[in-house]
Amino acid sequence: MTDFNKKWMRYIPDHKKLNDLTIPGTHDSGTYPAYASSFLTKCQSMSITEQLNTGIRFLDMRLKSKKVGRYDGSLWVWHGIADMDLSFTDTVLRDCKEFLAKNPSETIFMSVKIEEKKPSSDTIKNFYKDLTQHNIPKYPFLFYTGTKIPKLYETRGKIVLIRRFGLAGNPDIGLNLYDNWPEDGSKKFENNGISYYVQDRFDNWKENVQRKFDNFVQPTMELAAPGSDTIYINFSSGTSGNIFYSKYSPSGIASIVNPFITNYLHDKQKTRFGIMAMDFPNLILGNDLVNRLISCNPFDFIPGNYPRHNDVIELRTRLSLNKCVDVRGNVSTNGTPIIVHDSNDQPNQHWRLIDTGEGDGFFYLKAENTSNSVLDVSGISHEAGAAVILHEKNGGDNQRWKFLKFDDSPYYIIIPKHAQYNKALAINSDSVNNGSAVVILTMTNSLWLEQWSVIRIS
Known part of the structure; x- marks a missing residue:
């Protein structure tokens, strides 16, 4: 939307x-x-x-x-x-x-x-x-x-x-x-x-x-x-x-x-x-x-039984709920940076949840402007500030993501499996503009730049 x-x-x-x-x-x-x-x-x-x-x-x-x-x-x-x-x-x-x-x-x-x-x-x-x-x-x-x-x-x-x-x-x-x-x-x-x-x-x-x-x-x-x-x-x-x-x-x-x-x-x-x-x-x-x-309101963005396999979602940063996680330039090349951008209802802002099949609650996030490319932590890095990119699905733990909720917050913390104990999906700065980079940062469970609303598209 x-x-x-x-x-x-x-x-x-x-x-x-x-x-x-x-x-x-x-x-x-x-x-x-x-x-x-x-x-x-x-x-x-x-x-x-x-x-x-x-x-x-x-x-x-x-x-x-x-x-x-x-x-x-x-x-x-x-x-x-x-x-x-x-x-x-x-x-x-x-x-x-x-x-x-x-x-x-x-x-x-x-x-x-x-x-x-x-x-x-x-x-x-x-x-x-x-x-x-x-x-x-x-x-x-x-x-x-x-x-x-x-x-x-x-x-x-x-x-x-x-x-x-x-x-x-x-x-x-x-x-x-x-x-x-x-x-x-x-x-x-x-x-x-x-x-x-x-x-x-x-x-x-x-x-x-x-x-x-x-x-x-x-x-x-x-x-x-x-x-x-x-x-x-x-x-x-x-x-x-x-x-x-x-x-x-x-x-x-x-x-x-x-x-x-x-x-x-x-x-x-x-x-x-x-x-x-x-x-x-x-x-x-x-x-x-x-x-x-x-963003301080008691939102109910999505049913409590989320996430669900095969649903298509938008990820919106709490810092600006008008802005979505976006494949820059609407391309499908490996290594394309993931950014946030004003919502435009285009496939490069829509992400399909694909259950990894291991029963551990992790999902691949497939970009709907591609046939088989997913959200990926570049170079399998554990470093705070590591870039998040688009890459063909290869089964790596740096492509598997879990959605965590705390208390009754309407927002999710999203963690990569390869660094699940201390890193989370985030914006690289509290100042959010079109083109701001999506990265992983040290998880705090409190910073708004690591909090995401999940809005179902289908």
């Missing part, structure tokens, strides 16, 4: 809930139309469709009517006093609907807030009416508006409404994040029987921006990691509080905080971090930040 990030929730079991997941998200998701020179206003550079395609599943929408005194039921995206000239009604919701129609396994979690500091009761009533009578009905069956945490099977192909506005006497709707929200801080609270922990310490970050990560973002990630019924929402965003500090604008702060989050995630084992709402997550090259967050 190509475009893993567009469909990553497909591999999460239906019974899982929001509080079981790690959700990459964006803060002030609709500010991408703002000019780059608008230091405090622009928090994103990707459109809504681009955000969703890269794997973002939490959207933070700040809305109000387009003009004072105008009433047609439409809602528009604002950031503070800045009009984004972006229609929530006709553009944002349309883009979400089109994405979900193409990717019906996915769920979008959408926070909706009135973009006024202290909206009046009349403003709240009108906003509620606009949302529930003009916007949600325009897209039938698109929204989940229940007040309890749903299971994924209830919300695939839908937007889960997260409410950050008051009701002003109207019936309850959506997951309630309005009551007890911390103003520029962190807080654990309970609404409607649901436990939340929100970290949104955003204002007046100057000079030592690392404190935003050290004192707020990381501690919240550590609280979320053990797992509980609490929904964690962790904003990595921030501002200098002063429009003249472009260095400490949302993009400037993201350029400091986002690498800390990426590095913190380095080789973390199976866990969950809740919703991570970020500014400019695409500042990290290769989409590494979003990819690492996605």
